[in-house]
Amino acid sequence: MNLLIRAEFRRLLATRMWGGLLLAAAALGGGMFGAMALAGPENFDPPMPGLDTEAGLRAILGILGYTAFVPAAAGALAVTSEHRHHTAAVTFLFAPRRGRVLAAKLATYAVVGLAYGLVLAGTAAVALFAVAAARGVALGLPATTVLALLGRIAVAMVVYLLLGAGVGALVHHQIAALCVVTGYLYVGEPVLMMIPGVNTLYPILPGGATAALTDFTYVADAISAELGSGAVHLLPPAAGALLLTAYAVAASAIAVLLPLRRDVT
Amino acid sequence: MTGDHLAIEVSRLTKRFGDVTAVRDLSFTVRPGVITGFLGPNGAGKTTTMRMMTGLVSPTGGTATIGGRTYGQLARPSRTVGAVFDANAFHSGHTARDHLRVYAAMGGYPDSRVTDLLDMLGLAEAAHRRTRGFSTGMRQRLNLATALLGDPRVLLLDEPGNGLDPEGVSWLRGFLRQFADEGRTVLISSHALGEIQQLVDDVVVIRRGELVAAGPCSQLAGPPAVLVTSPDAAALAAVLTAGPANGGPAPHVEAAGPDRLRVRGLDAPGLADLAAAHHVRVHELVVETTSLEELFLHLTRDKAVS
Numbered sequence: 001m002n003l004l005i006r007a008e009f010r011r012l013l014a015t016r017m018w019g020g021l022l023l024a025a026a027a028l029g030g031g032m033f034g035a036m037a038l039a040g041p042e043n044f045d046p047p048m049p050g051l052d053t054e055a056g057l058r059a060i061l062g063i064l065g066y067t068a069f070v071p072a073a074a075g076a077l078a079v080t081s082e083h084r085h086h087t088a089a090v091t092f093l094f095a096p097r098r099g100r101v102l103a104a105k106l107a108t109y110a111v112v113g114l115a116y117g118l119v120l121a122g123t124a125a126v127a128l129f130a131v132a133a134a135r136g137v138a139l140g141l142p143a144t145t146v147l148a149l150l151g152r153i154a155v156a157m158v159v160y161l162l163l164g165a166g167v168g169a170l171v172h173h174q175i176a177a178l179c180v181v182t183g184y185l186y187v188g189e190p191v192l193m194m195i196p197g198v199n200t201l202y203p204i205l206p207g208g209a210t211a212a213l214t215d216f217t218y219v220a221d222a223i224s225a226e227l228g229s230g231a232v233h234l235l236p237p238a239a240g241a242l243l244l245t246a247y248a249v250a251a252s253a254i255a256v257l258l259p260l261r262r263d264v265t
Numbered sequence: 266m267t268g269d270h271l272a273i274e275v276s277r278l279t280k281r282f283g284d285v286t287a288v289r290d291l292s293f294t295v296r297p298g299v300i301t302g303f304l305g306p307n308g309a310g311k312t313t314t315m316r317m318m319t320g321l322v323s324p325t326g327g328t329a330t331i332g333g334r335t336y337g338q339l340a341r342p343s344r345t346v347g348a349v350f351d352a353n354a355f356h357s358g359h360t361a362r363d364h365l366r367v368y369a370a371m372g373g374y375p376d377s378r379v380t381d382l383l384d385m386l387g388l389a390e391a392a393h394r395r396t397r398g399f400s401t402g403m404r405q406r407l408n409l410a411t412a413l414l415g416d417p418r419v420l421l422l423d424e425p426g427n428g429l430d431p432e433g434v435s436w437l438r439g440f441l442r443q444f445a446d447e448g449r450t451v452l453i454s455s456h457a458l459g460e461i462q463q464l465v466d467d468v469v470v471i472r473r474g475e476l477v478a479a480g481p482c483s484q485l486a487g488p489p490a491v492l493v494t495s496p497d498a499a500a501l502a503a504v505l506t507a508g509p510a511n512g513g514p515a516p517h518v519e520a521a522g523p524d525r526l527r528v529r530g531l532d533a534p535g536l537a538d539l540a541a542a543h544h545v546r547v548h549e550l551v552v553e554t555t556s557l558e559e560l561f562l563h564l565t566r567d568k569a570v571s
Contacts, residue, residue: 003372007371093319096339
């Protein structure tokens with residue numbers, strides 16, 4: 001098993017994707033999030049509460065949580081890469097126990113997802129505190145709470161990377177897997193939220209569970225207000241975290257069990 | 266497994282993909298110490314059979330074992346079997362060295378083995394280049410390097426000659442001969458018969474997923490024929506069909522043109538001596554070895570008729 005994990009690390013670190021992913025984390029955390037903080041949510045269109053309010057702070061943290069499609073796409077890309085490059089057969093020749101190969105991949109990706117999440121959260125924290133100090137804004141939440149929320153976002157990134165990997169293991173085709181992952185996160189969930197009746201499911205979908213982590217209801221509230229449907233009640237943060245973990249476990253189980261009997265042709 | 270002589274045993278192997286039967290009740294043995302050609306037209310089921318030998322495709326029925334074990338039962342399969350299926354099985358962004366290091370880690374082999382193989386296969390200079398820029402020949406050699414990481418006792422190559430230049434084919438021939446001479450087992454599939462004509466000792470011929478013939482080339486081809494050109498062809502034929510003086514079996518003679526006979530059952534020196542003893546003029550003697558292509562066409566035609 002250790003050999004397989006070492007092999008997967010070598011496989012991943014030898015590509016450019018790895019560096020690109022961490023760059024993306026820094027760009028989103030330090031760059032995009034920093035710019036949002038610098039502009040101030042009160043200057044958004046439509047305006048949102050400012051950084052000096054809890055709602056405003058939670059809102060921009062929630063938007064940061066929406067970038068989870070990036071690690072999800074990376075997970076889908078990484079797990080489908082063996083099929084795209086026809087290396088799956090070679091890999092299974094070296095390691096006929098396919099479940100262990102996939103388990104090693106997931107272990108590797110979890111570490112990568114954590115690295116991604118830490119870079120994202122770390123650069124976001126630095127940007128946020130620097131902007132607050134520069135603009136002389138007192139943040140609407142204590143620093144420890146902000147850091148805890150960022151920590152939850154970091155963990156959510158791990159979960160999304162594994163979710164993406166699970167979808168990739170299910171779909172196999174790289175482009176199709178990417179479309180499914182980003183399409184669902186960007187289009188699928190918001191559309192579901194607009195369907196009366198179905199929108200009550202939102203809190204238990206991955207997006208709703210992620211929003212629960214930071215108690216971010218801005219998008220859900222905006223859609224509810226637009227449609228005149230009832231307000232969406234997110235799960236408590238702990239339940240959201242548990243649910244996300246369950247999604248990751250389910251995705252991982254699919255990724256590990258599915259290829260066991262498939263013919264590699 | 267070093268030093269082991271491992272045979273590949275295919276027994277009543279069957280594979281159905283939906284309604285299509287790709288391999289049907291196939292049984293044959295691949296001997297260690299020789300090079301075996303796995304022949305058949307495109308779509309005959311060669312690749313599917315080789316993938317079943319290595320556990321990539323699970324059989325609908327029957328078994329394929331290597332040294333008595335199925336692929337899944339091998340403790341460290343890459344030490345026992347090396348296989349090349351896809352001409353293009355690497356991440357395009359990996360260098361040759363990156364690619365080999367991934368599988369070296371997977372099999373538990375040291376990086377020095379990677380370096381050795383890059384040297385041995387003439388890839389040392391390309392070691393740090395990304396594989397997307399590799400020529401077909403370089404890709405083939407990198408595939409072979411991957412298969413050889415564990416210094417396996419058995420080598421399976423699926424259509425290795427595809428896209429190889431004559432120099433590459435000649436190199437591969439020498440390499441495989443040495444590999445087999447060490448008592449190892451080599452099975453190479455091909456639909457291009459001329460390509461492996463000079464290379465294989467045994468052949469397994471399949472067609473539409475069924476066995477047509479298996480065995481040493483020399484046995485399948487039968488004894489070589491001698492083509493003799495003589496202005497006295499009729500007289501020579503009479504002498505030959507009369508049989509030897511000691512009463513042994515007469516050679517088989519057939520006309521192969523106005524002044525030519527094709528003779529089986531008597532070698533060229535014997536034929537020349539016989540002609541001289543009977544004062545029959547001989548202008549030309551040619552020993553005809555059956556080409557693999559002829560043998561193959563002959564075997565598959567027979568099968569089609571029966």
